[in-house]
Structures are given as C-alpha cells and as structure tokens.
Amino acid sequence: MHVVVNAAQSVDGKLATRRREQLRISGTEDFDRVDRVRAAADAVLVGVGTVIADDPHLTLDEEDRRVERLRNGRPGNPARVVVDSTGRTPTDARILDDAAATYLLVAASTPAARREALEAAGAEVVTVEGDGEHVDLGAGIGALAERGVDRLMVEGGGEIIYSCFDAGVVDELHVYVGSMVIGGRDAPTLADGEGFTESFPRLDLTGTERLDDGIVLSYEVGSD
Numbered sequence: 001m002h003v004v005v006n007a008a009q010s011v012d013g014k015l016a017t018r019r020r021e022q023l024r025i026s027g028t029e030d031f032d033r034v035d036r037v038r039a040a041a042d043a044v045l046v047g048v049g050t051v052i053a054d055d056p057h058l059t060l061d062e063e064d065r066r067v068e069r070l071r072n073g074r075p076g077n078p079a080r081v082v083v084d085s086t087g088r089t090p091t092d093a094r095i096l097d098d099a100a101a102t103y104l105l106v107a108a109s110t111p112a113a114r115r116e117a118l119e120a121a122g123a124e125v126v127t128v129e130g131d132g133e134h135v136d137l138g139a140g141i142g143a144l145a146e147r148g149v150d151r152l153m154v155e156g157g158g159e160i161i162y163s164c165f166d167a168g169v170v171d172e173l174h175v176y177v178g179s180m181v182i183g184g185r186d187a188p189t190l191a192d193g194e195g196f197t198e199s200f201p202r203l204d205l206t207g208t209e210r211l212d213d214g215i216v217l218s219y220e221v222g223s224d
C-alpha cells in the first residue's frame with residue numbers, strides 16, 4: 001500500500017482556526033493539484049473530526065479526470081474512508097452520498113444500531129481492531145488493501161496525520177504552506193496526537209513548487 005498525506009497549513013503550522021472551522025488557506029491552483037492527487041488514488045481517507053468540522057465530499061472536481069479513470073476501468077471517483085472508532089459520522093454527511101463507495105473504519109464497540117443506521121445511509125461499515133478512541137491504522141489499512149486499495153491519499157486532520165506517522169505507514173507528504181498566520185495553541189496542526197519524544201520520522205525533501213500565494217513542499221518518508 002502506498003500512502004500519500006496531503007494538507008494545507010498556515011506558515012505557523014495550523015490546519016484551521018482554534019474554532020476548528022474550515023478555512024481557505026490555499027487557492028484554485030492548489031485545489032487543482034489536490035484534485036490530481038485524488039485522481040491518482042484508489043481511496044481518500046479522513047478522520048471523523050474532519051467529517052464533523054468540514055463535511056467534505058472528497059470526490060473529483062474535474063470531470064475529465066473522472067472520465068479518464070472510467071476509461072481505465074476504475075471507479076469514476078476514489079472510494080472515501082473515514083476513521084471513526086465509535087461511528088460518529090453524521091448520517092447526513094456528504095461523504096455518504098452515492099458518488100463513490102464510502103468505508104467507515106470503526107472499532108468493535110460501535111453499537112449495532114449505529115452501524116445499521118450508517119449502512120442504511122450508504123456506508124460500508126468495516127470493523128477493525130481498536131478501542132473507543134482510536135482504531136488501529138495498520139489494521140485499517142490492511143482492511144482497505146483487502147478491498148482493492150493500493151494507493152491511499154490521507155487528507156487529515158492533524159490527529160489522523162500524526163497517527164499515520166506513528167504507525168509508520170506514510171510514504172509521501174505534500175504540504176501547502178499558505179502565506180498567513182492563524183495562531184492559537186488549540187488550533188489543529190499538521191501532526192497533533194501525543195507527539196514524538198524520540199524516533200522522529202525523518203523526511204527527504206523531493207520538491208518545492210510555488211502555487212497561489214504559497215508553496216507546496218513535497219517529501220518522501222525515510223525508512224528509519
């Protein structure tokens with residue numbers, strides 16, 4: 001499984017404001033780049049925090065890219081995946097529409113009635129190892145591989161991105177750094193979670209690109 005993490009942050013490392021409201025950090029050139037990365041993926045994964053905060057759709061914006069995928073025998077849009085230990089995804093979330101398959105990775109403690117409601121709303125609920133707080137991302141990625149996902153794009157938020165690094169599953173990172181300061185000690189950052197105190201993931205800088213009024217930094221993740 002090849003895992004690509006993508007996010008947009010302010011120059012001070014924040015993904016959103018302390019109110020966890022979605023914020024336009026990049027612009028049209030960067031959204032087009034994100035659409036290209038999505039088009040290359042079999043699935044796009046976010047945490048339930050992002051679903052609750054942003055209600056994203058996670059489909060392709062460019063019709064040409066959908067057509068090209070269909071021509072290659074792939075689904076028009078990548079599948080959508082929510083890491084959601086307790087099944088908190090709202091049943092009216094946009095990701096549950098029929099534009100693409102949607103997998104919810106939940107822990108065994110999610111009540112049967114909640115699973116049924118989410119399945120009735122259009123999700124495929126997949127039980128993976130985990131507790132009431134975190135599902136095991138290694139196990140979740142294994143479950144996605146069994147469903148034909150070879151290339152996964154992770155679109156945040158900060159808790160999930162940290163967990164992906166902690167689980168050692170990230171192959172590439174692309175960060176758009178917007179020319180703005182958001183501030184706030186409680187605002188989400190690129191990697192939240194517990195934080196590392198040793199064995200920090202090391203990255204190799206593979207590219208820089210100026211887009212809109214900011215810059216995209218591209219990295220490969222080192223093997224140690």
Ligand SMILES: NC(=O)c1ccc[n+]([C@@H]2O[C@H](COP(=O)([O-])OP(=O)(O)OC[C@H]3O[C@@H](n4cnc5c(N)ncnc54)[C@H](O)[C@@H]3O)[C@@H](O)[C@H]2O)c1
Nearest residue numbers: 007008016020047049050053134135156157158159160163
């Ligand atoms: N700028 C960007 O590129 C971008 C992208 C995505 C989200 N965001 C912003 O990030 C914020 C949401 O991020 P967040 O960090 O609060 O939530 P998140 O999307 O990272 O989801 C975290 C939640 O997922 C659940 N979870 C289950 N298993 C987990 C695991 N193994 N590791 C971590 N969490 C696990 C937990 O309930 C946890 O609270 C919003 O403000 C949103 O606007 C910004």
Ligand SMILES: Nc1nc(=O)c(N)c(NC[C@H](O)[C@H](O)[C@H](O)COP(=O)(O)O)[nH]1
Nearest residue numbers: 008023024025026054056057058059155
């Ligand atoms: N590239 C980028 N620039 C930004 O300024 C910004 N705020 C995000 N944020 C990413 C986040 O994951 C969003 O929720 C999805 O980009 C929404 O996806 P949809 O358009 O609903 O499919 N991404």
